[in-house]
Amino acid sequence: MFLNLLDKLISPYLCIKTRLKKLRRYDFEVSRYYGNSLFKVLDLKLKYHYKNLTPFEISKEYQRKFPKKKHLYLYGETPLRVYEMMASRWDLGSNDRFTELGAGTYRGGLFLTSFFQCDYVGVEWLQEYAKFAMQLKKMHKLKPFTIICDDLFNVDLKDSNFIYLFGTCLKKDEIQTLCQKFSKECRASNIITVSFPLSDYSTDFITLDQMLLEFEFGLTTVYLQRVKC
Numbered sequence: 499m500f501l502n503l504l505d506k507l508i509s510p511y512l513c514i515k516t517r518l519k520k521l522r523r524y525d526f527e528v529s530r531y532y533g534n535s536l537f538k539v540l541d542l543k544l545k546y547h548y549k550n551l552t553p554f555e556i557s558k559e560y561q562r563k564f565p566k567k568k569h570l571y572l573y574g575e576t577p578l579r580v581y582e583m584m585a586s587r588w589d590l591g592s593n594d595r596f597t598e599l600g601a602g603t604y605r606g607g608l609f610l611t612s613f614f615q616c617d618y619v620g621v622e623w624l625q626e627y628a629k630f631a632m633q634l635k636k637m638h639k640l641k642p643f644t645i646i647c648d649d650l651f652n653v654d655l656k657d658s659n660f661i662y663l664f665g666t667c668l669k670k671d672e673i674q675t676l677c678q679k680f681s682k683e684c685r686a687s688n689i690i691t692v693s694f695p696l697s698d699y700s701t702d703f704i705t706l707d708q709m710l711l712e713f714e715f716g717l718t719t720v721y722l723q724r725v726k727c
């Protein structure tokens with residue numbers, strides 16, 4: 499009873515706080531990144547497309563199709579500043595292929611190709627996200643920008659030298675399966691994970707670098723690792 503009341507009092511406050519935080523982040527992104535006119539147009543089209551049904555709601559709808567699988571996946575986005583920090587610190591450039599496992603709305607890919615000219619591959623199983631990214635790709639003749647609408651576990655990673663996984667909701671056995679895949683297919687790649695190092699799940703990996711960065715849910719560590727020689 500008391501907890502319910504407390505919840506009712508605190509919820510609106512938290513809601514306003516989250517909205518203000520999002521607005522501040524968007525202001526920051528506009529001033530820092532909208533000088534790049536291609537990215538500005540792409541990002542505004544993305545915002546407009548998702549203005550009624552947000553990526554979070556689309557993800558929730560999708561999860562409802564699997565009522566038996568509780569907590570199938572929680573959607574979350576990597577802030578542009580985090581992509582920028584990773585790309586600059588770890589020298590992402592035009593000779594690199596960056597594969598994002600679970601690409602969401604492909605905002606990260608649009609950002610990385612506009613600012614760092616890398617070859618980008620985004621794997622995402624939600625058709626709604628992939629379909630609109632495909633339209634943007636066609637409209638703006640984006641290349642190299644590859645959209646793969648599939649389960650990330652099925653995709654061949656051999657040609658990518660950067661792999662990015664923001665998979666904080668993956669289960670232990672899924673991360674272990676991915677570790678086996680990385681060990682086989684990514685022997686010379688830079689593998690980036692959010693919140694956990696692969697060495698927590700397998701002895702095959704060595705952490706080369708790490709950064710504490712601000713995500714929507716707060717500060718967390720991003721790890722750069724490789725398969726041990």
Ligand SMILES: C[S@@+](CC[C@H](N)C(=O)[O-])C[C@H]1O[C@@H](n2cnc3c(N)ncnc32)[C@H](O)[C@@H]1O
Pocket residue numbers: 557571572573574575576577598599600601602603606621622623624648649650651664665666
């Ligand atoms: C936490 S979101 C991250 C989105 C984006 N990478 C970012 O950082 O902004 C994870 C995304 O992975 C997708 N995803 C989860 N499991 C997947 C799977 N097995 N195959 C393909 N996509 C998956 C989800 O639909 C969601 O869009």
